[in-house]
Amino acid sequence: MAATMKLGTLGHAASMLSTGLLDEQFQKLLLLQDGSDPNFVAETITLFCEDGERTIGELTKQLDKRCVNFDEVAAFVHKLEGGSATVGAQRVKNTCIQFLEFCKEKSRDGCLKTLDTLRVVFYDVSGKFKAMLQLEQQQAEATK
Amino acid sequence: MTSYVEGSPVKALIVEDMAVDTLVLSTMLRKFHCEIIVAKNGKEAVQMFLEGKKFDIIFCDKDMPVMSGPEAIEKIHALGETHVKIVGVSASDNAQEAFMSAGADEFVPKPMKLDVVRAMIQEVINKKTNDMV
Numbered sequence: 001m002a003a004t005m006k007l008g009t010l011g012h013a014a015s016m017l018s019t020g021l022l023d024e025q026f027q028k029l030l031l032l033q034d035g036s037d038p039n040f041v042a043e044t045i046t047l048f049c050e051d052g053e054r055t056i057g058e059l060t061k062q063l064d065k066r067c068v069n070f071d072e073v074a075a076f077v078h079k080l081e082g083g084s085a086t087v088g089a090q091r092v093k094n095t096c097i098q099f100l101e102f103c104k105e106k107s108r109d110g111c112l113k114t115l116d117t118l119r120v121v122f123y124d125v126s127g128k129f130k131a132m133l134q135l136e137q138q139q140a141e142a143t144k
Numbered sequence: 145m146t147s148y149v150e151g152s153p154v155k156a157l158i159v160e161d162m163a164v165d166t167l168v169l170s171t172m173l174r175k176f177h178c179e180i181i182v183a184k185n186g187k188e189a190v191q192m193f194l195e196g197k198k199f200d201i202i203f204c205d206k207d208m209p210v211m212s213g214p215e216a217i218e219k220i221h222a223l224g225e226t227h228v229k230i231v232g233v234s235a236s237d238n239a240q241e242a243f244m245s246a247g248a249d250e251f252v253p254k255p256m257k258l259d260v261v262r263a264m265i266q267e268v269i270n271k272k273t274n275d276m277v
Binding site: 020025081082083088 | 161162163164165167168172173174205206207217233235236254255256257258
């Protein structure tokens with residue numbers, strides 16, 4: 001685990017790993033952080049949360065249209081799938097895979113239902129990520 | 145990792161519209177002392193070649209606004225840029241075929257692994273060293 005991350009933060013991450021919210025890819029991200037990139041994990045998960053929120057907004061708009069373009073919907077889902085695979089957000093990634101099946105079937109109802117699931121799963125992981133970052137920041141302030 | 149010429153880093157172009165993926169790949173490439181340029185879509189990448197920029201390796205996403213990765217790869221080859229190693233990168237199941245049909249040298253699924261990136265950079269270094277001999 002990265003020596004630059006505080007114990008409390010690592011504990012938080014371990015809890016997310018044990019519940020299946022994150023997979024081993026997140027552990028690999030932690031290993032990328034070092035003295036030359038001390039804020040790497042914080043920046044990565046911040047970007048994931050921002051990109052993910054934007055993508056979910058776009059998916060909502062796309063599925064709200066009278067005539068849904070399932071190729072466009074799938075393209076947005078692929079983006080979120082890629083981002084979630086990159087940070088190790090396993091449940092988000094798996095939900096995206098289910099979503100893509102409904103896109104292939106051109107099932108609006110299936111897509112809408114999966115979007116609801118995606119929102120829940122995404123905001124669960126992004127909420128926990130934000131809590132982890134806040135904890136990291138508080139601990140950094142405390143040791144100054 | 146050996147450098148082919150002291151003070152001459154591997155020039156890498158990342159073609160990616162998702163900031164999180166760009167950050168992670170950039171961080172990996174920095175560990176191998178690569179010089180990194182980022183294009184946010186295929187059109188920006190092609191424009192760089194039109195401006196005369198040279199790269200040793202390109203990491204290219206598939207689905208991007210304005211111009212996709214495979215389309216950009218076809219245009220880059222059409223410009224005569226065949227020396228640069230082109231790596232297609234995607235989380236999509238059907239991406240490999242699209243990339244290889246477009247002329248990519250390799251396909252790597254997301255998430256990218258540090259060992260895989262290391263091996264690719266070393267391959268580029270070895271090739272540059274051999275070309276110089």
